[in-house]
Amino acid sequence: DTEVTQTPKHLVMGMTNKKSLKCEQHMGHRAMYWYKQKAKKPPELMFVYSYEKLSINESVPSRFSPECPNSSLLNLHLHALQPEDSALYLCASSPSDFGSSYEQYFGPGTRLTVT
Amino acid sequence: ELKVEQNPLFLSMQEGKNYTIYCNYSTTSDRLYWYRQDPGKSLESLFVLLSNGAVKQEGRLMASLDTKARLSTLHITAAVHDLSATYFCAVVDDLNTGTASKLTFGTGTRLQVTL
Numbered sequence: 001d002t003e004v005t006q007t008p009k010h011l012v013m014g015m016t017n018k019k020s021l022k023c024e025q026h027m028g029h030r031a032m033y034w035y036k037q038k039a040k041k042p043p044e045l046m047f048v049y050s051y052e053k054l055s056i057n058e059s060v061p062s063r064f065s066p067e068c069p070n071s072s073l074l075n076l077h078l079h080a081l082q083p084e085d086s087a088l089y090l091c092a093s094s095p096s097d098f099g100s101s102y103e104q105y106f107g108p109g110t111r112l113t114v115t
Numbered sequence: 116e117l118k119v120e121q122n123p124l125f126l127s128m129q130e131g132k133n134y135t136i137y138c139n140y141s142t143t144s145d146r147l148y149w150y151r152q153d154p155g156k157s158l159e160s161l162f163v164l165l166s167n168g169a170v171k172q173e174g175r176l177m178a179s180l181d182t183k184a185r186l187s188t189l190h191i192t193a194a195v196h197d198l199s200a201t202y203f204c205a206v207v208d209d210l211n212t213g214t215a216s217k218l219t220f221g222t223g224t225r226l227q228v229t230l
Binding site: 045 | 155217218
């Protein structure tokens with residue numbers, strides 16, 4: 001299995017809802033990432049998990065809460081989001097969190113719309 | 116803070132002609148990646164450049180890295196319509212803080228190939 005999967009593909013949620021995004025990889029990668037991408041902009045790093053521990057949080061608002069239950073799974077819990085949080089959320093994984101084994105493989109993304 | 120700039124931001128290409136995209140970055144790094152993104156889709160890895168002088172070619176695309184000049188180029192030979200997409204370079208920022216490395220994306224170059 002050489003891919004990163006994300007569910008759901010699309011999500012519409014109200015500002016008072018709680019929802020979760022899920023990301024899975026079975027490549028044995030030890031680092032996983034969440035990115036946010038707005039239209040016509042590059043992806044922006046949100047969180048990095050390395051060996052199931054949170055290693056980078058790019059000052060993301062607390063309404064986004066990441067979780068890494070095991071080495072293959074990464075979740076992003078969403079609560080009380082704002083309309084400006086509408087974006088494409090990309091998950092990625094890499095064999096390692098540094099060095100030459102750092103190539104990141106991206107999932108298909110979840111298109112999130114906050115109403 | 117690592118800054119990554121691409122130019123041009125938009126490139127209208129005629130089929131059959133050659134073009135070059137430039138990626139400049141602001142701090143020392145010896146690892147650079149090129150990704151392709153089709154509208155509404157995720158990122159597809161094109162090239163991994165891991166050392167000064169690295170050159171990789173795939174079909175009509177060729178990427179190179181000059182770490183001394185902090186510059187990577189993506190050269191397109193005899194453009195065809197299938198190459199229309201947005202191309203991102205991304206540079207590894209090792210941070211030197213004992214945490215995971217970070218991938219910083221360039222601004223992106225939107226390529227449009229016309230007949």
